Amino acid sequence: MSTGQDHDRGRETQRTPGARATRRLGPLPRPLALALLAVWAVVSVFALIQLLRGPAPWSGATEGLIPEQHRSARGRPLALLRVDLDALESAATPGESTDPAEGTITDPATILAEAGFAIEEALGQRRVPLAPPRTEITRWLDAHALYLLPIETHGALAERLSDANMRAQIQALEARLSSPLFVVSGEQPRRDPLGIHGLTTREAGQLGHVTEVLGSDAPQVSPSGDLIAASGDRALIGLVTDRDRPQAEQINELRGELEAALEGLPVELTLFDLSLREATLAEQLSRDWAKVLAACFAALVLLLSIAMRRVIPVLALAVCLGSAWVLLVWAAVNLQLAAGVGSGLGLDGMGVASIALSVLLLGFACDAALRLQEIDSRGWISTLIMAGALVPLALSPYPLWQRWALWWPLAYLLIAVILRVILPALLELLRGDFDWRRPGFRLAPMPALAVLICLSVCAAGAWVTPQLRYRSPARVPILDPALQLSERELVQHFFDPSMIVETSSQGERAADELETPAAAALEASAATAAELATLVPKEARRLDSPGSFVLPRAELEARKLALSKLQLSARMEALSVVLTDHRLRAEAFAEFVRGAADIHDFPSAQAALDGPLGPWINGYLVDEVVEGQPQVQLRSRLELRGRDGLPQVSLPDARLAELPPLRGPAIAAMIDQREFLRRAGVVVVAGLWLTAFFVWLGTGGLGIALACGLVSLACQAGVLLGLSLLDQPSGPHLLPAILIVGATAGVAGGRACRAVSMGQPIVARGLLLAGGCQVIAGGVLLISAQPLWRELGLAVAIGSALACGLGLFATPGLASLFGKLRGRRAPKKPAAKPTPSPEEREP
Structure with a gap:
């Protein structure tokens, strides 16, 4: 307890314990305090029993930071x-x-x-x-080879169908057939004796796995797909x-x-399957949470017991913190807070990030029980600052952090009420308290040193921030050796599922009665596939869409008109003559000749569904309800280049606007990587403003508020500098730690400035003890097994140490520099008595 808050010990000793006990328990009348203690005990025991008897509250959800529309599709293991x-x-x-x-x-x-x-x-x-089965797709491509050629290649096609060129092509084919190496070449001249397929401009990957080059490291398609x-x-x-x-x-x-x-x-x-990753993570959390929580409680009890030299009050504090944690976990599992229609703000279980924040709550909430020097006279401003630390996350686009923008203040205020109402009453019954009376020291503001330190740290943090590695929120690391080995094997030999993005196509109403809704969706996907194919091979590795093998009706009519001008029937008769002249059996090439001459066999959407490709195409069709109406949609998939859910090439907003709407974790990560600094800046600025506003409300000094805001910014920059020096990544997962560090620095600075302004000594022992509890909360996460916990714990541990030091020693110097700090007021002189008038002097 600070010297400024010390009350007269002699006055307290004059009251007998029995008389005090008959009147009050802590800050409340004795009957009311006993009733609250009973309610608190019953609710805590009820929540604990519900957690023990109910299903496990641990959630392995890994996409909590990804917007709903970009989360991975389910149902395709x-x-x-x-x-x-x-x-x-x-x-x-x-x-x-x-x-x-x-x-x-x-x-x-x-x-x-x-x-x-x-x-x-x-x-x-x-x-x-x-993939389309190898035999069926070969037949489809051979039957419609000329239709699948763009119209701009028809000039080269006409030249290749000339007599001279056909004769040269057949002579070259005859020479290759006589070579002993032809058997191992993999060439199939019966499908394309004139090399017409070479006229296509399609890159490998624009037709999915169909256009992969034989002998490459890419996977091949089996006869069954x-x-x-x-x-x-x-x-x-x-x-x-x-x-x-x-x-x-x-x-x-x-x-x-x-x-x-x-x-x-x-x-x-x-x-x-994504559910298997989530189940693995949930199993790990069910083992790790107890270790982290036990380590946090043990470290807090040890630190406070050594500092206070009393055990019973510390154990009572641990019981209160434990009950608050149980209530939070029970609420996270069983309560679904709603804001508006259909928008749930429940935590849906305790995931990897939620467990970490609940552990941080325990360390930072100890501040409410220590009764330190306060920023205001009533002692609630510091509590409001810490309770509102994560409120700016409501401005972020991350769903889980938006929920914690509500849950953190509710949980922190609940713990603060328990520690300021329930704990004092409990200590009265146990005949103990958290009151310490330690001498303090008076701070001398050092403006020059404070400015030098804060500006240096801010400049260094601003310099290293753009250089920090970005870690995608789409791929939460899971420390399971077997799972990691299997995922690497899948990426090495086939593809990376985290890089798959999707887009949906749905057709308008059918043009005729013979066309089904599925055919309309497939025809619409043809235009979508053509647009997505422009991303291959630079931005994407492979396009996987049935729309690549069909053409829209308008395009079919245009290509039919262009092909009719080439006189294909006559050209195929000439090819048969050339084959016979070179002693090759024309019947061996009959399938190619028949497919090239028949321009009435369209590669339409309905023909593809009715043909052998139908079973493969049906795997891309989904039934959705849009605006109350059932619709058939076809989902095209695109594999972007990159790894661990982060694309290698970032598509600018203008390019994304030109493409069909893509969705998937990789798209969300790409957009977030480009926008992260701006998004983080908005959240951090909102947090700094909120901290400065509360400090101004408590102290009434604008200079103190500005100083606290600058010191908070310096501590946040120091966290980023420390992460850079330790080669740690940044990303959305660190936003809560950065905001909590800023609020902690604001509280420490506000307390130091108020003590200086009121002419009171600083009880550094209490402030350091509160900072120690905060460092412990981050430290137990730092030594935990989960990578996400370690990164959050490291940021919090660095920031809490900086907040304690800079807030205590730098903030008063900055406040004095701003010239708004009130000096110690001299006691008011008693007013002089008025001089009596002559009439008043007379008896």
Whole structure:
């Protein structure tokens, strides 16, 4: 307790303990205090029992910082099949116990093919092709090769169909056929004897996995539409689940059915789904939360016990903090606060970020129990500053932080009420208190040193901030070796699911009665695919859309008119003659000749759905309800270049506006990386203004408020400087830590300035003790297992130490420099008695 708040010890000793106990418990009358203690105990026990008996409150949600429209699509798990090469080697090696059984298959390609057939038979419609089946897409492309050529290539096509060029092409083909290396070249001259496919300008990846070059590291397409790794010993199979059933339950069912289907085959199975990542993280949190919470309580009790040399009051404080934490967790799981219609502000369980903030609450809320020197006469301004620390997060676009902008002040005020009302009453019953009477010292403002330190730290922080590594909120790291190894394997051999973005296409009403809504959506996706194809190969690796293989009706008519001018029937008859002249069987090229001559066979959307590509296309169609009306949409997917959910090339806003609306975690991360400094600046400025405003309300001095704001900014810049020196990333996950550090510095500075302005000594022991509790809260996160906890803890530990030092010693110097600090007022002289008049002097 500060000297300025000290009351007369002699006056207190004159009251007997019995008389005081009969009247009050803490700040309240005894009956009311006892009633509140009973209510608090009952509610705390009720919440604790509910948590122990109910489901686990830990949530593994990893996309809380991503807007709803950009979160990952659900319902499309992946199955990775890996041939057990060690088992094959053992089976193929002769020996006493390893002689190969008769009929044992040792070819990985054959094993994967059999595994694919077994899975298709076991799962049926729940197994979907990831790419168009190789045979079907080859037939489709061969039948419509000329229609899929852009009109601007028709001039080159006409030249290639001339007699001289056709003869030269067939002569070159005849020479290649006579070469002994032709068998291993992979060329298929029957599909394209004239090399017409070379006229297309499509890059590899614009037709999904279809246009990958043979012999490259890219995966190939199996006959059933699965992806086969370039190494030949891995396959990736697409699955689909019901959106109306719990995803975790369906994943477990799929795992059991897949394992049963693969029984007897030397194949290892790994499933990939967002729900599996969340389940892994939730399991880790269920193990780690107790360690972090126990470490926080143990460190706080040890520090306060050493500082106060009393155990019972510290244990009572721990009980109050524990009850507040239990109430917060119970509310996070069971309460859903609503603001407006349909907008929930509940935490939906305790996720990795929510657990970290709840631990920080314990350390920073100890300030309310220590009864330090206050900024105002009533002692609530410091509490309001800390309670409003995260309110500026409501201005951010991150859903989880928007919720904590409401939950932090509610939780902090609840703890403050418990520590200022319940704890004193409890201590009265236990005959203990948190009152200490330590001598303080008087601060001498040092304006020059304060300005030098604050400006230097701010300048250094501003210089290193743009250089900090940005970590995407789309990919929360999970410390599970098996999961990390599997995810790296998926990225290395196939693709990175975190880089997949989507866009939806829906058709207008059908142009005729024969066209289905699905065909209208597929036709609309053709224009979408053409626009997205411009991103390949620079910004994106691959476009995965059925719209790449069809054309809109207007484009079909235009290309039909252009092809009719080329006299294709006559040109194909001339090609047959040239083939016969070079002793090649024209019948061997009949499929190419027939497809090129027939310009009435359109690559339309309805033809694609009715043909062999229909089952593959159906995997991209979804039924959605838009404005109360059921609609069929087709989702096209684009794999951006990048890693860990962060694109390699950032698309500017003008470019994004030209493209179809893309959504996905990678798009949200790309936009946030570009806008992060601006978004963080808005939040930080709002926090600084709120802190300065509360300080001004408590002290009435504008100079003190400005000084506290500048010191808060310096502490936040110091945190960024420390992260840069330690090579730590920045990102949206650090915004709460930065705001809490700014509020802490404002409280410390406001207390120091008020003590100087009132001519009171500073009780540095109490301020350092409060700072120690805050450093402990960050320190226990720093030594925890979760990477996100460590980064938050490091930022809080650095910032709390800076806030304690700069707030105590730099803020008074800045306030005096601003010239608004009130000096110690001299006591008022008693008013002189008026001189009596002559009439008053007379008796």
